[in-house]
Amino acid sequence: MPKNNKKEKKNKQFKYKIMKKNWPLWEVFVRSKNGLEHRHFGSLHAVDAEMALENARDVYTRRNEGVSIWVVESKHITASNPEHNGELFEPAQDKVYRHPTFYNLPDEIKHM
């Protein structure tokens, strides 16, 4: 490579950050059919949202699983702390009356 060229490269500002050893993790949500909600399908690595979408398309919808994809970088998800499970979830265990199971639903209503 000629010397000038090398110098120019040094000053060049690159647009994409593909070099990072570990690409950030993304969570993938797929809508399997129109009318259904997006469901969490798994996760993958990508340098940016656009690449995450393409990767998700290849990794999670190649067997015709979806009609729409959402991706979100995993770090943007706030998760509950498993240590707090007692206070968060256990109180709900003995409160059946909070379920709407005491209503009769017409047969035509699906996905409830």
Add this chain to the structure above:
Amino acid sequence: MKEQLYKYILGIADNSLILGQRMGELCGHGPSLETDIACTNISLDLFGQVRSYYQYAAKIAGDNRTEDDIAMLRKEREYVNVLLVEQPNTDFAYIMARHFLFDMYHYMFLQELQKSQDLTLSAIATKSIKEVSYHLRFSSDWIKRLGDGTEESHSRIKNSIDDLWTYTDELFHLTDADKVMVNEGVGVDVTKLKDTYYTKVSEILQEATLEVPESKYFQKGGKQGIHTEHLGYLLAELQYMQRAYPNMEW
């Protein structure tokens, strides 16, 4: 006429078969799990297209030949793919450059093939073009990422584009069978695609901060069955099972 159509179909299909085999070689060897799956998906898309073409070719031939015979049992000189698609998987930059240079052509070719008077070919083109427009999107995206990524990726993709450039002109050569089929309204006159091809390729390269190679020295021969040394090795692997265990099925 029948013979010319048969040859014409192979001229289209062999490109997809050989490129599909090259992409398939990446199964389990891609640079990351995600790109590995992407490349093998593309490979399977190409093989799917190849099956449609070879099934049609077998029907045209009208003897007992099957799609598998056409795919697996020809000799090197009987494959008429362009030299570009048989070039080896040197590194990921080469893989993407080769794919991009072919995808752009492939997409433009299928657009025209959709208008073919031959309804089977136009139907295959219509089905395939959706797949190929994704291939083109995927490879263009990687050209830009590698070109405008890091010093290392920039120099690698630059080298691969420079090296593979010499195989691009052959895409636009017409064989005798091509000429007959163009006259029949069946085939695509690829010479007419050439200018648009180089314009579109240049646009992506510029976006990728890459220079468009200036070399005017081009290789040819694939369409006549005269291949680079790489095809023999590829076929050895592709044909191994059928050669070692003739008529094997699963």
